[in-house]
Amino acid sequence: MKLPNDRLFRLLAAFFFFLASLSPLAAQDLENSGLLHPSPDSWPTYHGDYSGRRHVSFKQITPQNVGNLSLAWAFQTNQTAEIKSSPLLVDGILYFTVPDNIWAVDARSGHMIWHYNRIATKGDHIGHRGVAMLKGWIFFTTPDAHLISLNAKDGTVRWDKIIADVDKGYWSTMAPLVIKNHVIAGVGGDLDNLPGLLRSFDPETGALQWEWDATPPAGTPNSTTGGMTWITGTYDPELNLLYWGTGNPTPVLNGKPRPGDNLYTCSIVALNPDTGKLVWGFSASPHDTHDWDAVEVPVLVDGDFHDEPRKMLMQTSRNGYFFVLDRTNGKSLLSVPYGPVNWSLGVDKAGRPIPNPEKEPAPDGRLIAPDEGGLTNYRSPSFDPATGLFIVDAHPSYSIYFAKPADGTYGWAGADYGLWGKGVIEAIDYQTGKIRWSHEVGEGGSGAGVMTTDSGLTITGDAHGNVLALATSTGKTLWHAGTGSSMQSSPISYELDGRQYIVTSSGGVLFSWALPENP
Amino acid sequence: MNKVKSIRVALFLASVIAGLCSVSSFETTARAARQSETPPSSTKPSNDSGAQAYAQHCAICHGDQREGNLPGFPPLLGISHRMTDEKIADLIHAGKGRMPAFPGVEDGELTSLLHFLSTAEGAQPVNASVAAPTSLSEAGGALFQQNCAFCHGRDAQGGETGPDLTQSKLVRRDRSGDEISKVIREGRSGKMPPFSFSPQEVRGIIAFIREREAESAAHPGGRRGVAVADLQTGNAAAGKHYFEGAGGCTKCHSATGDLAGIASRHEGLDLEERMLYPPNATSRVTVTLPSGKTVSGMLAYRDEFTVGLRDAKGVYHSWPVSRVHSTVESPVEAHVDLFPKYTDEDIHNLMAYLQTLR
Numbered sequence: 084m085k086l087p088n089d090r091l092f093r094l095l096a097a098f099f100f101f102l103a104s105l106s107p108l109a110a111q112d113l114e115n116s117g118l119l120h121p122s123p124d125s126w127p128t129y130h131g132d133y134s135g136r137r138h139v140s141f142k143q144i145t146p147q148n149v150g151n152l153s154l155a156w157a158f159q160t161n162q163t164a165e166i167k168s169s170p171l172l173v174d175g176i177l178y179f180t181v182p183d184n185i186w187a188v189d190a191r192s193g194h195m196i197w198h199y200n201r202i203a204t205k206g207d208h209i210g211h212r213g214v215a216m217l218k219g220w221i222f223f224t225t226p227d228a229h230l231i232s233l234n235a236k237d238g239t240v241r242w243d244k245i246i247a248d249v250d251k252g253y254w255s256t257m258a259p260l261v262i263k264n265h266v267i268a269g270v271g272g273d274l275d276n277l278p279g280l281l282r283s284f285d286p287e288t289g290a291l292q293w294e295w296d297a298t299p300p301a302g303t304p305n306s307t308t309g310g311m312t313w314i315t316g317t318y319d320p321e322l323n324l325l326y327w328g329t330g331n332p333t334p335v336l337n338g339k340p341r342p343g344d345n346l347y348t349c350s351i352v353a354l355n356p357d358t359g360k361l362v363w364g365f366s367a368s369p370h371d372t373h374d375w376d377a378v379e380v381p382v383l384v385d386g387d388f389h390d391e392p393r394k395m396l397m398q399t400s401r402n403g404y405f406f407v408l409d410r411t412n413g414k415s416l417l418s419v420p421y422g423p424v425n426w427s428l429g430v431d432k433a434g435r436p437i438p439n440p441e442k443e444p445a446p447d448g449r450l451i452a453p454d455e456g457g458l459t460n461y462r463s464p465s466f467d468p469a470t471g472l473f474i475v476d477a478h479p480s481y482s483i484y485f486a487k488p489a490d491g492t493y494g495w496a497g498a499d500y501g502l503w504g505k506g507v508i509e510a511i512d513y514q515t516g517k518i519r520w521s522h523e524v525g526e527g528g529s530g531a532g533v534m535t536t537d538s539g540l541t542i543t544g545d546a547h548g549n550v551l552a553l554a555t556s557t558g559k560t561l562w563h564a565g566t567g568s569s570m571q572s573s574p575i576s577y578e579l580d581g582r583q584y585i586v587t588s589s590g591g592v593l594f595s596w597a598l599p600e601n602p
Numbered sequence: 603m604n605k606v607k608s609i610r611v612a613l614f615l616a617s618v619i620a621g622l623c624s625v626s627s628f629e630t631t632a633r634a635a636r637q638s639e640t641p642p643s644s645t646k647p648s649n650d651s652g653a654q655a656y657a658q659h660c661a662i663c664h665g666d667q668r669e670g671n672l673p674g675f676p677p678l679l680g681i682s683h684r685m686t687d688e689k690i691a692d693l694i695h696a697g698k699g700r701m702p703a704f705p706g707v708e709d710g711e712l713t714s715l716l717h718f719l720s721t722a723e724g725a726q727p728v729n730a731s732v733a734a735p736t737s738l739s740e741a742g743g744a745l746f747q748q749n750c751a752f753c754h755g756r757d758a759q760g761g762e763t764g765p766d767l768t769q770s771k772l773v774r775r776d777r778s779g780d781e782i783s784k785v786i787r788e789g790r791s792g793k794m795p796p797f798s799f800s801p802q803e804v805r806g807i808i809a810f811i812r813e814r815e816a817e818s819a820a821h822p823g824g825r826r827g828v829a830v831a832d833l834q835t836g837n838a839a840a841g842k843h844y845f846e847g848a849g850g851c852t853k854c855h856s857a858t859g860d861l862a863g864i865a866s867r868h869e870g871l872d873l874e875e876r877m878l879y880p881p882n883a884t885s886r887v888t889v890t891l892p893s894g895k896t897v898s899g900m901l902a903y904r905d906e907f908t909v910g911l912r913d914a915k916g917v918y919h920s921w922p923v924s925r926v927h928s929t930v931e932s933p934v935e936a937h938v939d940l941f942p943k944y945t946d947e948d949i950h951n952l953m954a955y956l957q958t959l960r
Contacts, residue, residue, distance in 0.1 A: 163798045204744060209752040226748060250658050274756050276709075302708045423942060441946070447835040448828070448874070449946050455763065481941040483878070485828050493710050495761045498827055500871070502879045503938055525905065527792045547905040560906055 113173045113216050118261060119320055123578040126172040128315075129213050129258035131575060134383040135317035136466040139576045142538040143583035144598060149540060149552045149562045155584060155597040156193030160186065165571045166588035168213035168258065169463075169532075172577050173235070177586070178216070179593065182208040182226050182256070185238060190579055193595060199238035203227040206254040207271065210571075212315065212461070213258035215266060217286050222266050224255035230268045230284060242289040246270055246282050253277065258315045262325065262356045265292060269312025269327070273374075274494050276301050276333045279310035279348070283359060293359030297329045297347045307341035309333040310348040314378040314461050318356065319394070322411060325356040326383065326396060328367075330376035336444045336486045336497025337372070344369040349377040351398060351406070353413060363413035366435050368402045372443045373426065373484060373499075374455045375402035380463050382473070388416055389514060397513055399464050399475040401457030402426075404436055405516050419516030421509060422479045423452040444486035444497045454482035454501040462532030463573035465541070467555050472510040472519060474541055474555070478528040480504030504528050506546050510558060520558035524551070532573020534585075542585055544570035550587050550594070566594060652718025655711050659694075659704055668719075678719060687716045739813045742806025749797060750807070758814040759827070764794070766827040767811050768818035779808045830870035833953055841955025844948050849940065851952075854933050857959055865960045874953050878941075883934035887911050889919075890927040901930055 113127055121127050123141070131137060144152060160166065162181060170179035170188075176196060177188045183203055187196040206226030215222040220241060221233045227249040232241040246268050247253035252275030259268040265283040272279070279297035284290065297310025311330035318325050332341055332348035347361075349368035354361055367377035382397045388407065396410035403424035407417040415434020426442040442449050456478060464475035481504070486497030506529035508522040524531075525546025533543045540561070541553040548569050552562040568590035576585045585596045657666070660678070668678040681690065691712060697703030707715060747756065753764030760766035767773050776782050783804050789796035799807065845851045855861050868876055875881070885901040889909060902918055903910035909928045910920035921928075 163796060165795065203748070206748065207752050208748045250654075274751060274761065301706055425942070445946075446832050447946075447950055448833070450878075450941070450944055450949055452941065481878075483874070485832070487832065491710075495755055498760055498766070500765075500875060501763070502875065503941070545905060549905060549907070563907060 113218060115217070115261075115263060117173075118217070124172070124175070126170065126575045126577050127216060128171070128260065129169050129215070130315065130317065130380065130463065131169075133262075133318040133320065135380045135463070136382055136384065136468075137380075137463045137533065137573060138465055138467060138535045138537075140537045141576060141578055141583045142536070143578070144536065144540065144552075144585065145538040146540060146554050146561055148598060151598055152552065152562050152564075152585070152596050153599050154564070155595040157595070158186070158188050158193045158195070158593040160184070160591040160593075162591045164208070165210070165568070165590055166593060167210040167256075167461075167571045168588075169573055169575055170586060170593070171214055171216055172575070173216055175579065176235070177593075178214050178221060178235070179588075180211040180213050180223065181591070182211045184211075185214060185221070185223055185233070187235070187238065188593070190577070190584070190595070193593070197238040199223075199233060201225065201231070203229075203249075206249045207256075207274075209254070209271070210256050212256055215259040215261045217261045217266070220286065222259045222261070222268070222286070224257055224259060224268055226254050226256075228253045228255045228270055230255075230259065230266070230282075230289070232266075232286070232289060244284060244289040244291070247272070247280060251275065251277055255313075257313050260315050260318065260325075261286065262318050265356055267316070267325065267356065269314075271311045271313040271330070273309055273311055273331055273333050273335060276308040276493055278308050279312050279329055281312045281327060281354070281359065283356070295354055295359040295361065297350075297352075298332070298345070305342055307332040307343075307345035307348055309335075309345070310350070311376070312378070313376070314380065317381050317383050317396075319383055319410060322394070323356065324353045324362060324410070326381040326410065327352055327354065328376070328378035328381055328398065330378055331368075331371050331374045334492050334494060334496035335372075335374050336484060336495060336499065337490060337492055338370055338443055340492045341370075345371065349375060349402070351377060351381050351396065351408065351413070353410065365406070365408055365413045365415070367398070367400045367404065367406060368438070369435055370438050371402070372438070372486075373402070373451060375400070375457050377401065378461065379459060382464065382466050383410060384466050384468075384513070386468070386471070395513075397466065397473055399459050399473065399477070399511070401453075401460060402436065403453050403458040404430075405473070405511055405513075406434070407513055408434075417513075417516055420458075421475070421511055421516065421518065422458045422477050422507070423481070424458070425450070425452045444484035444499065446485065446487040448483045448485050450481060451484050451499075452481050453478060454480040454504055455484075455499050456480065456501070456504070456528070460530070462530060462571070463534075465533040465535040466513075467535040467541070469537070469539070470510075470519075470555055471513055472535075472555065473513050474508065474510050474533045474535060474543075476524070476529050476531055476533055476543060477507045477509045477521075478504050479507060480528070506530070508533065508541070508543055508551075508553065508558065510541075510555075522553060522558040522560075529569055531570035534574040534576060536576065542574040542576075542587070544587065544589070548589055550574075550589075550596070564594075564596070566590075566592070568592075650714070650718065651711065652714035652716075655707065655715040656718050659707060659715075663701070681719050687720075690716060690719060738806050739809035740806075742803070742808065742810035743813075745799065745803055746807055746810045753794070757817075758811050759818060768815045769827045773811060773815060779805070782808050782811070828871040833870055833874055833950075834957075836947070836950030836952070836954030838951070838954040838958050840947075841951035841953065842958075844952055845955055848943075849948070849952065850936065854936065861956070861959050863960060865957045869957075873956060874949075877952060877956055878949070879937050880934060883932075885930050885932040885934070887928055887930045889921060890929075891921070892925060901932075904930070 164181035168180045170177040177190045185199040203226040208226045219235050223231045228247045231243045247270045253270045253272040255270050267283050269281050281295045283292040299306045309332040316327035329350045332345040347364045349371040350364050350366050352364040384395045396408045398406045403420050405421045418430045418434040427436040428439045482501045484499040490496045506524035510519045529546045531544030539555045541555045548566050549563045566589035572588045574587045664678045755761030758767040887901040888898045890896050899911035899913040902912045
C-alpha cells in the first residue's frame with residue numbers, strides 16, 4: 084500500500100519540530116503551516132490534522148511497554164457536564180471545553196492557566212466538542228449559536244458573532260475548522276424544521292465570508308429541512324476541498340411531507356472552502372426516517388484500492404454502512420454494512436443504501452437496527468495506515484420506531500425506543516469491508532472514540548469506564564485503567580520534552596497518560 | 603422634554619433598523635453587535651409558542667403588549683375583530699408598506715401566532731383550564747430548553763432518546779415532585795445523566811413539566827407517544843403459534859406460569875418493550891477459584907478484568923478475571939438472538955397473543 088502523504092507528513096513534521104526547537108519562546112503562534120503539517124508537540128485541530136484519521140506517528144509507547152503506562156496527571160473540571168471535546172494542544176497548553184466553558188491547562192502538569200465561562204441562557208447544552216485556533220486566537224461555538232474569538236493568552240474575548248438564530252432553534256456544539264483565512268462553523272437544530280448551514284468567518288474580524296445551506300428554506304413545497312452540520316469536517320489541501328457530513332432531515336421520523344432523497348441531508352458533501360460552493364455530494368441515507376445523521380468523521384486516506392492508487396474518503400456512518408468514496412468526485416468505491424442493518428433493500432448503482440419503505444416508522448411500530456444512536460455516533464474512528472484497518476467503536480443495536488398522523492409534521496414527529504445494544508470495537512478492512520477483528524466493550528455501548536499509533540496501539544474505552552490500549556493488529560487488550568465513567572470523547576496524543584502523552588477524558592475529568600519518569 | 607423625546611425617537615429608529623435587519627438572511631454588523639452585547643432579553647417571556655412568535659417577529663414594531671406605536675405602527679389588540687385570520691396570514695406572508703414580509707412564519711408557528719393575536723389583552727396564552735404560567739415555570743422552561751429538550755423534546759412530549767414526560771406514569775403519580783427531583787439529580791443509569799440544579803431550579807423544571815402535562819391533557823390527539831390502541835394490529839392466534847413454535851418462547855416462558863396474567867400487569871408500549879427485551883433481567887454466574895472451590899450467585903459486574911456476584915445472602919464478591927474461571931448463564935440472550943429473526947408481523951402477532959394473557 085502506498086502512502087506517500089504519510090512519509091511526507093513525517094519528514095515535514097520532523098522539519099517543523101526542528102524549526103520549533105530553534106525558537107522555544109515563540110508562544111501561541113500557530114500558523115496555517117502548523118495546521119497543514121502539525122508538529123509532534125501539537126494537536127492543533129479537533130481531529131489533530133486535516134485528514135481526520137486520528138492516527139499519530141509516535142513510537143515511544145509501544146505494545147511491549149504499554150503495560151507500564153501510568154497517570155501523568157488528571158484535571159478536574161468540577162462540573163457535571165461530561166467532557167465530549169478533543170483538546171487542542173498549542174505551545175504546551177491544552178484547550179478544551181464543555182458547553183459554556185473553556186479551560187486552558189498546562190499540558191506538562193495539568194494545572195489550570197485560565198478558565199472562560201459564558202452562560203448562554205438560551206440554546207441546547209447537549210455537549211461541546213472543542214475549539215479551533217489560529218495565530219494566538221481561539222474560536223469557540225456556544226449553545227446559543229455564537230462564534231466567539233478569544234485571546235489564547237488569557238481567554239479575553241476579541242469578537243462575538245452569530246452563526247445562526249438561537250430563537251429559531253439553532254445551537255452549536257462543534258469545534259470550528261480553520262482553513263487558510265477561513266473559520267468554518269456549523270450548527271445543530273433538528274428539534275425544529277430548519278435548514279442546516281455552514282458559515283465561514285474571517286479569523287481577524289469575524290466578518291461573514293460565505294454560507295452554505297444544506298437544504299432549501301423552511302416552507303419550500305415538497306422539500307425537506309434539516310442537514311445540520313454539528314461535527315467538524317476534514318480538508319484536502321491538494322484538491323482544496325472541504326469535506327463535511329450533514330445531519331438528518333426534518334420532520335425527523337415522518338418522511339411523508341418531504342418526498343425524495345432529501346438532499347443534502349444525511350450526506351457527505353465536498354465544498355470549496357474559499358467560496359462555500361458545493362463540488363459534489365453523496366447521499367449516505369437517502370430519505371432518512373431514523374435520525375441517522377451522516378456527520379461521522381469523513382476520514383481522508385491516500386492509498387491503493389483494489390490495486391489502484393486512490394484519494395479516498397471513508398466513513399462509518401450512523402446508519403450502519405461503511406462507505407469508501409473517491410474523494411475527487413464523490414463516486415462510491417465500497418458501501419457495506421459493518422453490523423446489524425435491517426432497514427435497507429441493499430445499495431443502488433451509485434453505492435447509496437435503498438431505504439425499505441416497510442421500515443419507515445409506523446403507528447404499530449417497526450423493529451429497526453441499528454437504534455437511533457446509530458451503529459456509531461460522533462466520536463472519532465481511526466485509520467491505521469500500517470494495517471489498512473479502519474477502527475470504529477460500533478454499537479450493534481435494535482429499537483422500535485413509531486409515527487402516526489397525530490404526531491404531525493414538525494420536529495420529531497414520532498417516537499422511538501431503544502431495546503438493546505452493546506459496544507464492539509471493530510477493525511474494518513477498507514478494501515472489502517470485512518471485519519478483521521472485533522473486541523466487545525460492554526452492554527449498552529461504550530461511546531469512546533478511537534486513536535491509533537505508528538507503534539501499533541489502538542487507544543479507546545469500554546462501557547464500564549476503562550481506558551483500553553489494544554494491539555491494532557489483533558484487537559487484544561494490552562493495558563487498561565478504570566476511570567470511573569465511560570469516555571465520551573476521542574483520545575489524542577502528543578510528544579512534549581521528548582515524552583509521549585495520551586490524553587483521554589471521562590466524566591468531567593481529563594486524564595494524561597505517559598510512561599513513568601524518575602521519580 | 604424635547605431631549606427625552608429625541609432619545610425616544612432615536613431609540614425607535616434604531617429598533618426599526620434592527621427589526622429590518624433581522625429580516626435579512628445574513629447577519630449585519632449592527633445586528634450581531636446588538637445580539638452579542640446585550641443578553642437575550644424578553645420583557646414578557648412566555649412558554650406559549652404564539653407569544654414567542656409574536657415576541658420574535660412582531661413586538662419590535664407593534665409593541666410588547668400589542669399596543670402599537672402610532673402613527674407608524676398600528677396596535678394589534680383586537681385585530682381579530684378587524685381582520686380574518688386568512689387576511690392576517692396574508693399580511694404576515696406578503697408584508698405591506700413598511701412592514702416586511704415574514705414568509706417563514708408557517709404551519710404550527712403561524713397557527714399559534716394567529717391564536718395569540720386572537721386572545722384578549724392580558725389573556726394568558728395557554729388554555730384557560732391550564733395553570734397559568736408563573737415565573738417559576740418560565741425559569742424552569744428556560745432550563746428545560748437548555749438541558750432537557752434535546753432528549754425530551756421542547757414541549758416535554760418526547761424526542762431524541764427521551765420519553766414523553768407528559769405521559770410519564772412517574773410524573774403523573776408523583777404529585778409532590780420528590781420522585782422527579784430524584785431522577786433529575788441522580789439520573790437513570792445508562793439512560794440519563796444526573797443534573798446538579800438548585801432546589802429552586804428543580805422546582806422550576808417540575809413546574810414547567812406540569813404545565814406541559816396540563817397542556818397536553820387539554821389538547822388530546824396531537825400528542826406523541828404510543829397509545830395502547832396503536833398496538834392492536836396483530837393476530838393473537840398467529841402470535842400463539844409463533845410463541846409455541848418459531849419464537850422458541852416456551853423454552854423459558856409459559857402462558858400459564860410466569861406469563862399468566864401478564865397483560866393485567868402491563869399494557870401497551872410497556873408490555874411490548876418487556877416482550878422484546880425484558881428490563882433488569884438477571885444472569886447467574888458460577889466462579890471457579892484457583893483452589894477448585896466454586897461460588898455461584900447473581901452476576902453483579904463483569905468487564906474484561908473483573909467479575910463480581912451477589913451470593914444467596916446478598917453479599918458482593920469479586921475476582922480478577924485472570925485468576926478465576928467463570929461461567930455466565932444469561933437466559934435473556936435468547937431475546938437478543940430473536941432480533942434478527944423477527945418480522946414486524948411476528949412482533950405484532952406476539953403482542954396480540956400476550957394481550958390475551960389476562
